[in-house]
Amino acid sequence: MLSFKAGRCNRRGETNWVDPTPTKGLITLETSAEDGLLHFSWKNRETGATDEDLILFPSEAAFVKVDSITGGRVFVLKFSSSDQRYFFWMQNADTSRDDYYVFNVNGLLEDPSFVPADPPAPVLSVASTSAAPAPAAPPAGPSQPSEEQLRLLRELVQSATASAGTAAGPDLALTDVITPQTLEPLFARPDLLHAIFPNLPADLPGERNADTLREVIQSSAFKASLRGLQQALSTGLLSNLVVSLGLPPEAGTGVGPFLRAISEQAQTSLEEAEGGDERMETD
């Protein structure tokens, strides 16, 4: 049996962005006496409830560090045969054990009869931002990541950097992203709507309100503009235009980068308003 402190992260839709939740938790891997199968579970240390209990067959999944999230200790439980992903972040204040836990988890995921290696004694000084932690001693047992783990890791990196869409066509339509239904959270925020009205045509008759916006976004002219923007974005050549919107040039390289950059733009302005982000506690 293997256990270590970890919190969960929520994935933002289908993107590769995750938001850690502060809830203290525990990941446990053990073979159940009942069914003889390996269970990967996450227990909520605050409520005591086991909120996640996954049965994993050998080589079905891998536990991999998410390298694109720099500075975070975020890991993903990724499946070889499906798109499911579970994201976690290490809550043990001592970062030097991370590699051991990951190594052991993957050992068990590949073969439940794997014997977890012992971690080294905890390092007394917690790793600070100025000094890198001391390198961990090599573990007992197999020292090379398995082929399976390498393959899964490669896939994860590829999917994190791939742009939206496949050779078969775009994987979303902007005309489905902007609809009266999807915009409901925005329509409920008069404070946010004020920034939008100045972008309407000056000669547009009628009042400036959410109902007008609903009409506008359903008009043929607006939808044609959305389709045009989508097509232009998929050429990857819109860097100049997006910069004029306050976005980084990379936002002009595709629909996915465009939407992600806007997400970031919103996050940045919200953080500026709040003056700092939530503290994630380790213990």
Added chain:
Amino acid sequence: MSDESGWSLTESDPAVFTALLQSLGCSTLIVDDLWTLDDPELLASLQPIHALIFLFKWIGGGEEEEGGELKGGGRYDEDFPGFFAHQVVNNACATIAVLNGVFNVPSVPMGADLTMLREFSAGMDPLMSGYSITNSAPVRNAHNALSSTANSPFSIDPSLHDQNEKEDAYHFVVYVPVAGQLYELDGLRRAPVAHGGWEGGEGWLDVARRTIQKRIGSYPPGSLHFSLLAVRTDNLPGMEAQLGKARAAGEEGVASDLAARIYTEKSKRAQWEFENALRRHNHVGLIHSLLLGLAKAGGLDSAVGKARQKMSERREKAAKSGAAMEE
């Protein structure tokens, strides 16, 4: 995006046609949807109607016309005394049709550009008349002003447009009375088609109704998508004058009835103004601010997720129906 001639794709919409004519100085004309020719009261309320525009899309295989026979009857009239222009550029087909109508209406006010164009093409054959319109910068500019693709900062592939709204997928035919006969002006036919005169209590509209119904009936049922537009004199000023008189004469019933009709008509024009303002607008800033606002409200990821789901559902559906067709 325009084709090589510089004409952009527009929608075949009463709001677009009306704004086009008004911007070219035809201040008394509007173009309206005509839902039926069978309602005498409706027709009376829309009078005076100067021309009908019949736009249709035939969905079916094979040749539209067989053996040189004119679909819908009538006969070619090479000696047509009025104005007739061939359709030379696909994207311009709606504008050519509306001018084929308007240039055959006597004493209609029009701006200097249209007046010069009509004079210039007097005596020309239909092909040269078509080229004159196509090469007219004022007309082309008035046309493009109402094209949302022309007003966008991007060059857009026209195939992006809703199939149903694609102007060049529709065929335009104008029915207009000239010299006592109903004529059918089709920019893709070699000459105007005469459909005969009228007498007794009839008017040209009755002949037009029969002719159009015969035309519709000559296609297999359900294979024709069509629309009918009426080019008519704007009756709003007239109604408002009548309202003033009725009120002055204390005719409350008449006055309130007129007031209601005026209100309906004005609401329709406000709707047209709304749509046209959007056609002329560059929406990029609006799109960005909507997405940014949605992100700040915490709803962007969910919207993106739903959009992906819809797209994959569409693909599945398409794949299934494709498979079904193969069986």
